[in-house]
Amino acid sequence: MATIEHRAVLTAPPERVFALLSRVEDFADYSDLIRSIERLDADHYCWNVHAVGMDWSFTVVVTESRAPEVLVWKSVKGVRNSGRYELTAVPEGTEVVLTLEYEVKGRLLEKAVRKATQPLVNKVSQQILDRVAERLGS
Known part of the structure; x- marks a missing residue:
């Protein structure tokens, strides 16, 4: 699996940052590439993403939610894919570390999108952090 990590310091307390990040269905508002996120139950979400000229769909389950960390x-x-947000209080507000792992299966598909995938996943994860910061007024 490929791994991407982003770090950002947001000028809001961890509780406010966590409150936004834990509203998974709102992530569709945070990236141009996320078409929709449907909440299936308390912990499951169906994501629909359009990227590299293709539609991608996946269902995730939240496996750990320990507010506000x-x-x-x-x-x-x-x-x-799998991911983890870790929030730490810092003097400026909250340091957010996003670690994301993903895998594209299928030799032909993987070869076709490998060059675009990492920059694309980087873009989406960075957009999410940037737009959460905007919502927080950071």
């Missing part, structure tokens, strides 16, 4: 998920259907 940690939010962890993994896919259970579709594109294989």
